[in-house]
Amino acid sequence: GAVVSQHPSWVICKSGTSVKIECRSLDFQATTMFWYRQFPKQSLMLMATSNEGSKATYEQGVEKDKFLINHASLTLSTLTVTSAHPEDSSFYICSARATGTDLYGYTFGSGTRLTVV
Amino acid sequence: SQQGEEDPQALSIQEGENATMNCSYKTSINNLQWYRQNSGRGLVHLILIRSNEREKHSGRLRVTLDTSKKSSSLLITASRAADTASYFCATGSRDDKIIFGKGTRLHILP
Numbered sequence: 001g002a003v004v005s006q007h008p009s010w011v012i013c014k015s016g017t018s019v020k021i022e023c024r025s026l027d028f029q030a031t032t033m034f035w036y037r038q039f040p041k042q043s044l045m046l047m048a049t050s051n052e053g054s055k056a057t058y059e060q061g062v063e064k065d066k067f068l069i070n071h072a073s074l075t076l077s078t079l080t081v082t083s084a085h086p087e088d089s090s091f092y093i094c095s096a097r098a099t100g101t102d103l104y105g106y107t108f109g110s111g112t113r114l115t116v117v
Numbered sequence: 118s119q120q121g122e123e124d125p126q127a128l129s130i131q132e133g134e135n136a137t138m139n140c141s142y143k144t145s146i147n148n149l150q151w152y153r154q155n156s157g158r159g160l161v162h163l164i165l166i167r168s169n170e171r172e173k174h175s176g177r178l179r180v181t182l183d184t185s186k187k188s189s190s191l192l193i194t195a196s197r198a199a200d201t202a203s204y205f206c207a208t209g210s211r212d213d214k215i216i217f218g219k220g221t222r223l224h225i226l227p
Contacts, residue, residue, distance in 0.1 A: 032213055043205060044160075044217040093159065097213065106215060110159035
């Protein structure tokens with residue numbers, strides 16, 4: 001089946017530094033990937049839609065200059081948290097949909113736990 | 118953005134009992150999905166029901182969808198300790214986005 005690999009699974013960084021998270025579709029191509037953020041004991045909030053070869057579409061209230069998304073190929077999207085602060089500590093999850101398949105076929109990565117100290 | 122509410126927010130039942138969780142949403146949808154998430158981990162896709170379907174079964178899971186009321190329910194029969202997790206409904210629409218509800222934390226008591 002479709003597999004999405006997300007790395008790293010956890011990361012600790014110092015305040016003010018940047019962190020890059022990768023979301024890779026292993027056995028299928030994905031023109032569209034989605035990035036979510038989840039705070040403890042809360043639900044997943046959609047941050048942005050990553051489109052291969054074009055700019056990402058951000059949800060209302062999400063700072064595009066802080067959360068940089070790059071979708072340079074059909075199998076890789078990256079989320080970079082720039083100038084991270086403790087309030088950015090969260091669980092980040094990506095999802096992807098295989099192109100040319102059932103519209104409803106979404107696959108999720110295993111998530112990245114970011115801790116900013 | 119989030120679609121709506123899940124009810125209840127938390128549920129504790131004895132092992133062997135049935136667990137029912139409800140989900141309401143606000144906008145028109147193409148499909149509704151249910152996911153399970155164990156503490157601090159990724160999502161497990163449980164079941165998808167399309168907007169033109171009313172009921173779907175998968176093993177011990179039964180999902181209903183009422184588009185007129187914009188609501189769905191997930192029934193887990195004969196619950197097991199391993200069912201302890203958070204359960205989320207998520208709606209899919211024409212713009213390809215999946216929007217999650219707030220979730221229900223289910224705790225199965227031994």
